[in-house]
Amino acid sequence: MSDRAARWLIGAISLAVVVLVAYLLLGHRRESGVVPAVAALPLLNACLNATSAALLTTGYLFIRRKSVSAHRACMVAALVVSSLFLVSYVTYHSLAGSRPFGGQGWVRLVYFPLLVSHVVLAAVIVPLALTTLYRALSGNFVRHVRIARWTLPLWLYVSVTGVLVYWMLYHL
Numbered sequence: 158m159s160d161r162a163a164r165w166l167i168g169a170i171s172l173a174v175v176v177l178v179a180y181l182l183l184g185h186r187r188e189s190g191v192v193p194a195v196a197a198l199p200l201l202n203a204c205l206n207a208t209s210a211a212l213l214t215t216g217y218l219f220i221r222r223k224s225v226s227a228h229r230a231c232m233v234a235a236l237v238v239s240s241l242f243l244v245s246y247v248t249y250h251s252l253a254g255s256r257p258f259g260g261q262g263w264v265r266l267v268y269f270p271l272l273v274s275h276v277v278l279a280a281v282i283v284p285l286a287l288t289t290l291y292r293a294l295s296g297n298f299v300r301h302v303r304i305a306r307w308t309l310p311l312w313l314y315v316s317v318t319g320v321l322v323y324w325m326l327y328h329l
Contacts, residue, residue, distance in 0.1 A: 163291050171284040174243065178280075181250040198249035199256075199323055205242035206319035209235050213313050229293070235312075236290060242319075260329045268325050275318040282312050 158166075216231030258268055285308040292301035 158295075160295075163295075167284050167287040167291065170287060171280075174283050175280045177247060178250075181247060182255055192252070195249060195252045198245050198253075199327060202242055202245050202249065203320050203323035205238050205245065206316045206323070209238045209242065210313055210316035210320070212238060213309060213316065217309060232290075232293075236286060239286070239312075239316075256326055258326055260325065264325070264329060268322075271318055271325070272322055275315060275322055278311050279315045279319075282308070282315050286312060 212231045212235035216228050216235060219225075219231060220228040258265070258272075260268055285304065289301060289304050289308045292298075292304060
């Protein structure tokens with residue numbers, strides 16, 4: 158695949174994901190009578206985010222130790238886990254809608270900026286992660302490393318704040 162075709166494909170996938178999630182969060186009316194199994198999806202999503210963060214961290218440690226194949230396995234696994242998260246997240250929000258934050262007082266001053274930064278960077282990470290993956294798979298490691306230096310910390314932030322948002326939303 159040419160770089161141009163890859164850019165178009167990454168752009169199309171990224172736009173589709175952002176539009177779908179925005180629709181589910183802002184314009185979708187939830188179904189009544191949510192199945193109990195759907196209620197378990199937020200916990201699953203938090204576990205998938207935590208797993209992604211662990212895989213990203215482990216993959217980083219592997220590449221620092223020059224273990225390329227272990228790094229590749231961790232990063233591909235992180236992408237798979239994050240993709241499973243996205244499917245679960247879309248499923249939950251399409252069936253159950255969004256849950257309003259019930260916290261009061263100072264915690265609202267923490268929760269909403271955390272949520273906004275999480276959502277914005279989650280949208281940004283889609284094309285970054287796909288571009289980073291494409292550059293690695295195409296063997297363009299100089300450009301892969303250049304973008305991975307941005308992708309890794311942002312993806313880690315999104316994964317960790319996803320767990321924090323879950324905890325604050327469901328356990329405060």
